[in-house]
Amino acid sequence: MNKIINDYRILEIKEIISETDTIKTFIFDWEMEGNRIPKPGQFVMVWSFLRKKDEKPMSISKIDENNNQIAITLKNVGEFTNDLHNLTVGDKLGIRGPYGNGFEMEGDNILAIGGGVGMAPISCFVDQATDNGSNVDIVSASVTKNELLFLDRMKNSGANIFTCTDDGTCGFEGFATHRTIDLLESRSYDMAVVCGPEIMMKEIFNILEAKQIPAQYSMERYMKCAMGVCGQCCVDNTGWRICVEGPIFSTEDLKKITEFGKYHRDASGIKETF
Structure with a gap:
């Protein structure tokens, strides 16, 4: 026990x-x-x-x-x-x-986008979504082929995987943003879930917003208590705590977070730009 x-x-x-x-x-x-x-x-x-x-x-x-x-x-x-x-x-x-909170399932046709180790929460969501009968397309991005995560597991779940690598060693040569733009030329989705480097998520945010696809994003900030007490992971301008109100935020939520895609803070609270 x-x-x-x-x-x-x-x-x-x-x-x-x-x-x-x-x-x-x-x-x-x-x-x-x-x-x-x-x-x-x-x-x-x-x-x-x-x-x-x-x-x-x-x-x-x-x-x-x-x-x-x-x-x-x-x-x-x-x-x-x-x-x-x-x-x-x-x-x-x-x-x-x-x-924290988790991803919410909305709709039958879902786009899941993960960059690098950001595939960790994405893969967890995909397991649940496919178990519930949703159709899931995954954009899995990394620097090179050997850094792509959970490909066999995601294939076995029944999801469709669209890989992309910076160096072109597996799938589409380019970033997750390029692969997403390519997919959206011929496919439509009820919702999207996204996790990866914040610069990547900001660009994905702009792409999905232009297509009016509602999305949920997994945010990361420096955390200490994880229970909303210390305030270390608060974001501008809302004061939302990533550990409590997040780490998952909707498109409408992110519109209110002015630091999204611009900067975060180190352990002492000093701004560090992306």
């Missing part, structure tokens, strides 16, 4: 999947009960025994209610994630959550 300490679940790593040279997926047993049943688009806070003073938000990349398991997928980009990448099956992590 999972041990719970101060809202943390001390979970044993059941499986580790090396998705790419820099990205791994960690699978844990998870008791699906009440408000602890995750929704696609939500995240958890992860605490490492190797770095006891620190914790980070991680998107949930898979929800398996049949087997009572969840997964998180993370890229090795710094000291914290490097520590996690050195863990093995049987090691333990502290996890609390899930937090």
